Amino acid sequence: DQQVKQNSPSLSVQEGRISILNCDYTNSMFDYFLWYKKYPAEGPTFLISISSIKDKNEDGRFTVFLNKSAKHLSLHIVPSQPGDSAVYFCAAPSSSNTGKLIFGQGTTLQVKP
Amino acid sequence: DAGVIQSPRHEVTEMGQEVTLRCKPISGHDYLFWYRQTMMRGLELLIYFNNNVPIDDSGMPEDRFSAKMPNASFSTLKIQPSEPRDSAVYFCASSLGAGSDTQYFGPGTRLTVL
Numbered sequence: 001d002q003q004v005k006q007n008s009p010s011l012s013v014q015e016g017r018i019s020i021l022n023c024d025y026t027n028s029m030f031d032y033f034l035w036y037k038k039y040p041a042e043g044p045t046f047l048i049s050i051s052s053i054k055d056k057n058e059d060g061r062f063t064v065f066l067n068k069s070a071k072h073l074s075l076h077i078v079p080s081q082p083g084d085s086a087v088y089f090c091a092a093p094s095s096s097n098t099g100k101l102i103f104g105q106g107t108t109l110q111v112k113p
Numbered sequence: 114d115a116g117v118i119q120s121p122r123h124e125v126t127e128m129g130q131e132v133t134l135r136c137k138p139i140s141g142h143d144y145l146f147w148y149r150q151t152m153m154r155g156l157e158l159l160i161y162f163n164n165n166v167p168i169d170d171s172g173m174p175e176d177r178f179s180a181k182m183p184n185a186s187f188s189t190l191k192i193q194p195s196e197p198r199d200s201a202v203y204f205c206a207s208s209l210g211a212g213s214d215t216q217y218f219g220p221g222t223r224l225t226v227l
Contacts, residue, residue: 032213043117043204043218044156051213089156099144099211100169103156 003027004092006104014112019077021107023090026071030092034101035064035075038087047088048075080111117219119205125225131193134222137186138207146216147180147190148204156204162188163211195226 005024013019023033031052036044050057050064050073057064063076077084087106094100118137126132138145146161160170165182173180177196182188192199202223206216 034213034215036218041220043206043220045218046215049213049215093212095212097211098169099146099161099163099208099214099216100158101146101216102158105155 002105003030003094004090004102004104006088006090006107008107009105010108010110012110012112013080015082016079019075019080019084019109019111021075021077021088021090021109023073023075023104024071025073025092027092028068028071029095032093033064033066033073034091035062036089036091036103038089038106044089077109080109082111082113085109085111117205117207117217119203119219119222121222122220123223123225125227126195127227128196129194130226131191132195132199132224132226134190134203134205134224136188136190136205136219138188138205139217140186142207142209142217144208144211144214144216145182145188146204146206146208147188148206148218149201150204150221151201159190192224195224197226200224200226 034049035047037047038044066073089103089106091101091103120135147159150156159172160180162182180190202221204221206218208214208216
């Protein structure tokens, strides 16, 4: 049972344009979400997060939106840069008092110069 | 801080051999996680420790897999005997706390079992 789903395996955008990466979840008890970025031959690195008490969190070029009713979140990157090309994972803790993160399958973003 | 350190970075072994992956978490972090990444299953949690004690090993695929954390600065993931389907990238991560605390990942060990 895939509780966190990223249905788009890949996305290609032009430099300077907006990148939108999507994530859906099935467990309504999830109350915190994270995005990780992963370059080849490196481990994932934390990018941005959002609590379920918010519907938006912004950090520079990166904004995460949360729609609880739709059980959907999205990561917006504006403007996209070639260095943003990476695999992006969304994740959620299975509960607030455990360390267990449930990851989506990942979306490979390619930003073309 | 050097971050999470994993060794080896690459491991090629033959089916049936024992494989030991090593991890040094970030100093002061109380949680340590072992993940496996494959094309089929993505990034999945195998086991995690809190203060050197295994808390959840429900992701460990079989008895061939075992993990230990003898002290706060070292953990191992062992596969004995290894099989070709164990080929994957294995990540170790650590965090200060649970839940929403950020997990910091090591660079991973790419394991190939022939």
